Amino acid sequence: LHAWLRYARVPSASRHQGRLPSAVVTLNATEGLPVYTAGKELVDGIGGLFGKKLKVTVGASKPKGTIATVGTVRAFVDKNPSAAAGLPELVEDGFYLKVSKGDVLILGQNERGALYGAFHYLSVIAQGNVSDFTLTSNPDAPVRWVNQWDNMQDGGTHGSVERGYGGDSIFFWDGYIRDDLTRAGQYARLLASIGINAVVANNVNANASILTPENMDGLARIADAFRPYGVQLGIALNFAAPQLLGGLDTFDPLDKTVVNWWQGITDNLYKRIPDMAGYLVKANSEGQPGPMTYNRTLADGANLFARTLQPHDGIILFRAFVYDHRSLNQTLDWKADRANAAVHYFDGLDDKFEDNVLIQIKYGPIDFQVREPVSPLFAHLRKTGSAIELQITQEYLGQQAHLVYLAPMWKELLDFDLRVDSKPSTVKDIVAGKRFGQKLGGYAGVVNVGTNTTWLGSHLAMSNLYAYGKLAWDPSLTSTGILKEWTTLTFGYDKLVHDVITKISMESWPAYENYSGNLGIQTLTDILLGHYGPNPGSQDGNPWGQWTRADDDTIGMDRTVWNGTGFAGQYPPRSRPLIQHFYDAHYEGSAMAQTFVTQWQKLKGRIDKERYEHVLFRLIYQAGHSLVWRDSVNQFYFNKSSIADTRGRVGNH
Ligand code: GCW
Numbered sequence: 133l134h135a136w137l138r139y140a141r142v143p144s145a146s147r148h149q150g151r152l153p154s155a156v157v158t159l160n161a162t163e164g165l166p167v168y169t170a171g172k173e174l175v176d177g178i179g180g181l182f183g184k185k186l187k188v189t190v191g192a193s194k195p196k197g198t199i200a201t202v203g204t205v206r207a208f209v210d211k212n213p214s215a216a217a218g219l220p221e222l223v224e225d226g227f228y229l230k231v232s233k234g235d236v237l238i239l240g241q242n243e244r245g246a247l248y249g250a251f252h253y254l255s256v257i258a259q260g261n262v263s264d265f266t267l268t269s270n271p272d273a274p275v276r277w278v279n280q281w282d283n284m285q286d287g288g289t290h291g292s293v294e295r296g297y298g299g300d301s302i303f304f305w306d307g308y309i310r311d312d313l314t315r316a317g318q319y320a321r322l323l324a325s326i327g328i329n330a331v332v333a334n335n336v337n338a339n340a341s342i343l344t345p346e347n348m349d350g351l352a353r354i355a356d357a358f359r360p361y362g363v364q365l366g367i368a369l370n371f372a373a374p375q376l377l378g379g380l381d382t383f384d385p386l387d388k389t390v391v392n393w394w395q396g397i398t399d400n401l402y403k404r405i406p407d408m409a410g411y412l413v414k415a416n417s418e419g420q421p422g423p424m425t426y427n428r429t430l431a432d433g434a435n436l437f438a439r440t441l442q443p444h445d446g447i448i449l450f451r452a453f454v455y456d457h458r459s460l461n462q463t464l465d466w467k468a469d470r471a472n473a474a475v476h477y478f479d480g481l482d483d484k485f486e487d488n489v490l491i492q493i494k495y496g497p498i499d500f501q502v503r504e505p506v507s508p509l510f511a512h513l514r515k516t517g518s519a520i521e522l523q524i525t526q527e528y529l530g531q532q533a534h535l536v537y538l539a540p541m542w543k544e545l546l547d548f549d550l551r552v553d554s555k556p557s558t559v560k561d562i563v564a565g566k567r568f569g570q571k572l573g574g575y576a577g578v579v580n581v582g583t584n585t586t587w588l589g590s591h592l593a594m595s596n597l598y599a600y601g602k603l604a605w606d607p608s609l610t611s612t613g614i615l616k617e618w619t620t621l622t623f624g625y626d627k628l629v630h631d632v633i634t635k636i637s638m639e640s641w642p643a644y645e646n647y648s649g650n651l652g653i654q655t656l657t658d659i660l661l662g663h664y665g666p667n668p669g670s671q672d673g674n675p676w677g678q679w680t681r682a683d684d685d686t687i688g689m690d691r692t693v694w695n696g697t698g699f700a701g702q703y704p705p706r707s708r709p710l711i712q713h714f715y716d717a718h719y720e721g722s723a724m725a726q727t728f729v730t731q732w733q734k735l736k737g738r739i740d741k742e743r744y745e746h747v748l749f750r751l752i753y754q755a756g757h758s759l760v761w762r763d764s765v766n767q768f769y770f771n772k773s774s775i776a777d778t779r780g781r782v783g784n785h
Contacts, residue, residue, distance in 0.1 A: 135598075137321065140624060141183060157202070171202060227269055275519050276574055282333060291304030294335050295663075298588045299589070323601065328577075352404035364408065398440035410449070412449045442488060452478060452509055460675045466697075468677070468697065469677070469697030491518045502645045502649060503649075504652065508550075519563055520563045522542055528655040533664075537640050546603065615634055725754055
């Protein structure tokens, strides 16, 4: 139940007690808010990890001995104005942490950040590190959300979880919000410890009845359960709710009565949940209603909600997963390709969205397959912010019955460079808003936890949830580093335990890819029966569009522009001609060789003179000869092609 927050006793705990705080002081702590929670976690954590019992005092009083002080920057500076100058710049949710001989200062840009700082400190000491350090940590992107796909009811009784493999919904029961939301609070605690700041609790295939007054009250109780952990609530909407629930005869997003109806709903929600994060909408996809039903654009649809949210500072995540699962015809149309859908539907809309709209894009153009190229839509949205949708629940990836550690796959996607306008354009920089300068951006993870005490239905699957939060905060972390941390926190220190978990986890994605569907052909699961287990034949010959086009002499989709579906043309053109690559590579290689000399020269006096000089002589020679290589080869190809180097180095001089 406590996953990586077990606070199990660390080895030789008693020896380290002197380097730990003896008391906790919370600045600006109100019960039920994150700073208060941070104080409590520090007491529980240090008690469990080291057997040292601490007390919390609030505000001004200064207990004796070493102190862990936790609060917001503002509360700290109010009390210590002169300290302001020494503090670093923090962005929203960021924190500053200073550990010095048992005194610990934990300051958040906001309350949530303070709690993140407390969890970070606890994670460090839980890994046995009680030495001094100072850390400034800011999230890479503002949106770090989780999407649950929880249904409100299933056949009249329990709330099931779509593509959930860990039991019933922790939020819903029998069409209503559960009375007992203990698990919702425990979930929020786990999420806060990895930097997640919002949860959309209900399925994107949304039930309109979530907006009845009674259920709105229930949602407010979920928000109450989350609030101590700084986790905000988001709600998935059914686009046709004005008709299904409101009794209007239309749900046209440009109809005045529809606009007013949604404004009323939004205002009512914010009355109950003033800190609500916002909305998530799946429209015109897999049978869900949407603006296109009325020949309106997806932007018209998203803006409808965006405008109702603006007075409340809420945001809307509008999904790019838009496609028609009924009209694709594999046999008749060689150019039909579900992969084309997202760019096709969003083309021309980039400058049409309100500022508080984010487009939530599944990592690949199809659907959470074991191997997909990055969605080209990331390269098309420059004004509108985007969020990458990752799936922690292993829908096509073995449904938690198979071990598949996903961080290596996510890293590959996030590090992928789309070369928009021939400039570095990694996906992680695009979703962080760094590449195009949007204000909003980030991450949405589909995490279908349930009532099972393991949360996801498998102990090892929890490394994926842990890694998701960590990467959303800092995508430069390594897959193995994250895994090591998670393993220590979850299983302790045994070296063999670490070695085995690291080995099988790191080998698991490649293994799964190889046995389930490689070369990007698809994960060859049964496409109709729950996406579990092999059934390659079920992929083809239906309108769902996850085709492999396997027949007696070929396999695979032709996605070329010249002869296939044209999908490849949705990516930015490769603007560096082959010849330019030649020129550049020869310059890069020879420049690198020059550095060997200066590197080696650092060793002067550390190696006997004779061998030092011997090697130095050759490295100097190599540096010179690499220039000869560079210029000879480049000149040869220039003479053949007459194509000048765009950087003016090779040509007729
Ligand atoms: O992958 C498919 C799933 C559906 C899901 C849909 C989506 C929530 O099989 O279960 O519906 O994608 O992401 O909307």
